Amino acid sequence: MTEQEIFEKVKAVIAEKLSVEPEKVTLEARFIEDLGADSLDTVELIMGLEDEFGLEISDEEAEKIRTVKDAVAFIQAKLG
Amino acid sequence: MRRVVITGLGPLTPIGVGAEAYHKAQLAGRSGVRPITRFDASTLPVRIAAEVDVNPEAFLDKKELRRLDRFVQYALIAAELALKDAGLEPGALDPERVGTLVGTGIGGMETWEAQSKVFLERGPNRISPFFIPMMIANMASAHIAMRYGFMGPSSTAVTACATGSDAIGNALRMIQLGEADIVLAGGTEAAITPMAIGAFAVMRALSTRNEEPQKASRPFTLSRDGFVMGEGAGVLVLEEYEHAKKRGARIYAELVGFGRSADAHHITEPHPEGKGAALAMRRALWDARVDPEAVGYINAHGTSTPVGDRAEVLAIKEVFGEHAKRLMVSSTKSMTGHLLGAAGGIEAIATAQALYHGVIPPTINLEDPDPELDLDFVPEPREAKVTYALSNSFAFGGQNAVLLFKRV
Numbered sequence: 402m403t404e405q406e407i408f409e410k411v412k413a414v415i416a417e418k419l420s421v422e423p424e425k426v427t428l429e430a431r432f433i434e435d436l437g438a439d440s441l442d443t444v445e446l447i448m449g450l451e452d453e454f455g456l457e458i459s460d461e462e463a464e465k466i467r468t469v470k471d472a473v474a475f476i477q478a479k480l481g
Numbered sequence: 482m483r484r485v486v487i488t489g490l491g492p493l494t495p496i497g498v499g500a501e502a503y504h505k506a507q508l509a510g511r512s513g514v515r516p517i518t519r520f521d522a523s524t525l526p527v528r529i530a531a532e533v534d535v536n537p538e539a540f541l542d543k544k545e546l547r548r549l550d551r552f553v554q555y556a557l558i559a560a561e562l563a564l565k566d567a568g569l570e571p572g573a574l575d576p577e578r579v580g581t582l583v584g585t586g587i588g589g590m591e592t593w594e595a596q597s598k599v600f601l602e603r604g605p606n607r608i609s610p611f612f613i614p615m616m617i618a619n620m621a622s623a624h625i626a627m628r629y630g631f632m633g634p635s636s637t638a639v640t641a642c643a644t645g646s647d648a649i650g651n652a653l654r655m656i657q658l659g660e661a662d663i664v665l666a667g668g669t670e671a672a673i674t675p676m677a678i679g680a681f682a683v684m685r686a687l688s689t690r691n692e693e694p695q696k697a698s699r700p701f702t703l704s705r706d707g708f709v710m711g712e713g714a715g716v717l718v719l720e721e722y723e724h725a726k727k728r729g730a731r732i733y734a735e736l737v738g739f740g741r742s743a744d745a746h747h748i749t750e751p752h753p754e755g756k757g758a759a760l761a762m763r764r765a766l767w768d769a770r771v772d773p774e775a776v777g778y779i780n781a782h783g784t785s786t787p788v789g790d791r792a793e794v795l796a797i798k799e800v801f802g803e804h805a806k807r808l809m810v811s812s813t814k815s816m817t818g819h820l821l822g823a824a825g826g827i828e829a830i831a832t833a834q835a836l837y838h839g840v841i842p843p844t845i846n847l848e849d850p851d852p853e854l855d856l857d858f859v860p861e862p863r864e865a866k867v868t869y870a871l872s873n874s875f876a877f878g879g880q881n882a883v884l885l886f887k888r889v
Contacts (some may be wrong), residue, residue, distance in 0.1 A: 420543050444610040
């Protein structure tokens with residue numbers, strides 16, 4: 402999967418879970434500050450990404466994922 | 482003692498949304514019972530219910546909707562209707578003097594069912610982080626408080642089918658005791674789900690008159706065979722009298738008495754002679770030092786179950802004696818179905834409207850009156866100037882709550 406393909410999928414998950422317009426989901430966007438997520442939203446978002454990509458994200462790993470770019474990079478590294 | 486009046490009505494009911502539509506539907510004797518559309522009920526013995534016809538998106542944004550069980554959505558819509566009807570601008574009120582007390586009999590049943598499925602199929606780690614805050618019963622009051630910034634006392638009555646009346650009675654006390662000047666009070670329910678309908682059906686509590694939905698809720702008739710599940714919310718603005726007078730508010734009625742009791746008898750059956758019900762009615766009258774003879778109308782609990790209607794009639798006769806024959810007694814559940822925790826809310830609204838407009842709402846479907854139940858059940862709407870009216874609510878577990886209203 403290319404970085405662009407991962408980004409598109411991540412964008413769709415974020416738009417659905419956070420009820421935001423897809424165009425707001427840029428690589429630089431921060432979940433809490435820019436996309437309006439609260440603590441429970443971020444839990445749901447991580448679960449959505451796990452489902453979408455068929456992988457597990459530990460709590461320690463999840464804490465480091467704060468922007469869309471973090472998520473894409475993390476998933477790309479995990480998928481190898 | 483501080484006096485409490487009703488200045489805003491927020492009915493979200495299967496027969497009408499908003500005070501005017503609800504009032505007109507009652508006077509037209511409309512039934513809100515239809516075949517269930519919310520889910521496929523074809524394999525169930527009960528395939529009818531009284532669903533509300535409302536588009537929550539007209540009141541709440543998309544993100545809010547995804548995070549709220551239907552019972553909270555209904556409460557928020559009803560609260561907005563009530564505030565508008567009262568002519569109150571939430572931002573102009575002292576937020577610390579406004580309380581919220583909207584109860585529910587069951588809570589987030591739909592959410593519970595959906596997340597149980599996730600839990601059983603995918604395990605505990607896949608449960609939504611929103612499951613608990615969507616499902617727990619206190620969230621109707623909590624969300625109303627959050628939405629408007631109301632910081633007064635916030636609580637939740639959970640007394641099954643007495644919830645709405647219990648909440649309104651508790652709100653009466655809050656204002657009387659000076660804890661708040663305004664309370665948004667009432668009940669909300671959204672339990673038209675496969676599991677809830679299935680569960681009430683196996684208890685044989687529900688009518689199975691699937692072929693004639695509009696005739697299924699028929700309190701006080703010989704052929705009554707159970708209640709019809711309804712959904713929705715009824716929220717009222719209760720306001721301290723001087724506060725209401727000062728702002729020139731329209732006053733629908735004064736709430737003057739509240740009576741509670743327990744049957745101490747059975748988990749689902751009422752006491753056969755309605756002992757607890759009678760005690761609650763007597764206490765509501767005593768609370769306002771009003772003689773039984775002064776009461777002109779009772780909005781009955783009247784769910785259309787064989788044992789419940791009988792016990793209520795016996796209780797009314799016990800409390801009112803000879804005067805029982807002169808009372809008008811109607812069950813608006815004949816039109817709305819039984820909204821469980823919201824029933825007391827929408828029935829308090831109907832009772833306040835009866836006093837304010839001078840018209841008693843009917844008991845529809847009274848085609849074959851039960852000869853043992855020989856009160857005046859008002860088969861057609863009737864013009865009448867009544868000074869005092871009661872609204873009865875009796876719950877599973879034998880918890881009883883009765884409200885007494887006075888025409889202003």
